[in-house]
Amino acid sequence: MNIRTLCLGILSVTEATGYEIKKMVEQGMFSHFIDASYGSIYPALTQMLSEELLSVRAEGQPGKPDKKVYAITSRGRQALAEALHVSPRPDKFKSEFLFQMLLMDLLSGEQLAQIYDARLSDLTAELARIEACGSADATDFGHRFVNGYGRAVVGAAVRYLQERRQELLNEAAARTADAAE
Amino acid sequence: MNIRTLCLGILSVTEATGYEIKKMVEQGMFSHFIDASYGSIYPALTQMLSEELLSVRAEGQPGKPDKKVYAITSRGRQALAEALHVSPRPDKFKSEFLFQMLLMDLLSGEQLAQIYDARLSDLTAELARIEACGSADATDFGHRFVNGYGRAVVGAAVRYLQERRQELLNEAAARTADAAE
């Protein structure tokens, strides 16, 4: 699945500008499992417009430059359906945090604690965001399902980090003491 | 964190060829939270060799082409320590599966079931691999920590998918029935 399909998918739910799509994938609903930059969104929209998978409505705002609101066309819906036929690629999880944890021997105790707590606070914030956007509108089944998945997985990560915090910091302290001997 | 740091980190644990590094990030220990392709690994190794962060030992195998076994140098260890000073970037999770679940209205019941079960079986297999590699050597604390994280998170995902399977397929069937009316 590429950025094109991603944009089609979002625009199948609601019309939006490139800027709004970017906001959705970095703050909204989609932010927890989708990524896309301006550098990929804008070219994709322009391209799909020329292929008539999308239409634009230039919303003129006095003084400001025009806002280009994109909407999916029937040909776009067809293309989306086709793209959704193919099996999704396996999920991808990238964690520099876990990599550093694996190499924790190379970190000082303070560094370790700082990194750990930063990650824990990030995850807690993410869980809160997921829970907030879940209670807001629980109408759509797909929405509820994805929201529940997020709660389950991120919740498990938060709990794990909370439970292990003391043990980890003790271990790091013990290691420092060993090194001092 | 870039591919260079990743290679340094792996080589700080054990010397390896580019091919072996690739295997580790796609099958071994690191596979669950790291990604790297040949197209990034080989150039990184060559580059770091020229900067003397690494050394090579050409292991001549009669008949076969030489095997280039890379090892980290003391300058490499320094560079790694510096790279590990900076805070890790936030974890990234990409899921085409969840995206499709969000748009499940556009999928047929069979497609949905097929995608769902494929994902569930992938996740189950991943959990099994994590559990297998955890019991093997539980010496290093960092290793145990990361392994436990994997169990917690992937385990939560597997349980969620298993619990919701029937409900989801019922919902899809109900939706199809509605459409038929």
Added chain:
DNA sequence: CTGATATATATCAAACTGATATAAGACGTT
């Protein structure tokens, strides 16, 4: 003895990121 799979290095077009440029309104603050 044929096809599939594994070891091993390498390259490259295409895709994508992350940063930056541009421009205008809003909003706070000193």
Added chain:
DNA sequence: AACGTCTTATATCAGTTTGATATATATCAG
């Protein structure tokens, strides 16, 4: 009222990374 910063909005681009492919040898199953 001037200043900085933030938000909205579009756009570009160097640099990184992916995913696929080429090359060559060895091994193993049927």
